[in-house]
Amino acid sequence: MNIETHVLKGNGRIPNSRLPVLIYRQVFDMPPPEMEDLFRDNEWPTDWHSSFGMYPRHHFHSDTHELIAVTRGTLVGRFGGPEGVSVTMTKGDFVVIPAGVGHFGESITADLRLTGAFPIGHAIHDFRLGYVEEYARMVDRSQRVAIPALDPLQGAAGPLPQIWHDALGGRH
Structure with missing residues (x-):
């Protein structure tokens, strides 16, 4: 399995994370309902x-990690804020965005279709645009979000929990 990782540092507005953004490349070739079941x-x-892509302004969620899967078309997203990394994703790719990491939809193809998911028990309750006066509080809040026990694709045997625990120096 090919997984790209990007560690993005905070910038005084967007906390980003010590946990890397994980981009799973060409990992599913199944109808969307089967992928969603998995x-x-x-x-x-x-x-x-x-079918509109990611929100077209830099934003983050301080209270949850987020998964975005491309089930049709192509998405160009930017992660980490304006100075972050631009990533092109196509059908069969998905990204797991740690809490606090900025994301923004730069461009899409007309046939785009995305599916979004959150770890069980979580959802977006906190949609942040990166205001300076809340930065320290958002860094602290996003760092408190637990690492999921299961990888979204391979469950307990999958790489996500280990990659993220390793990023924190092996702390569980």
């Missing part, structure tokens, strides 16, 4: 669908 079985239930 995510659900691994405690990442689907929460939303979109």
Whole structure:
């Protein structure tokens, strides 16, 4: 399995995270309902669908990690804020965005279809645009979000929990 990792540092507005953004490349080739069943079985239930891409302004969630899967078309997203990394994702790719990491939809193809999911028990309750006066509080809040026990694709045997625990120096 090919997983790209990007560690993005805070910038005084967007906390980003010590946990890397994980981009799973070409990991599913199944109809969206089967993919959603797999995510659900691994405690990442689907929460939303979109053909409009990611929100078109830099934002983050301080209270949850987020998964975005491309089920059709192509998405160019930027992670980490304006100075962050631009990533092109196509059908069969998905990204797991740690709490606090900025994300923004730069461009899409006309046939785009996305599916979004959150670890079980979580959803977006906190949609932040990166105001300076709340930065320290948002860094602290996003660092408190627990690492999921299961990888969205491979469950307990999958790489996500280990990669993120390793990023914290092996702390569980």
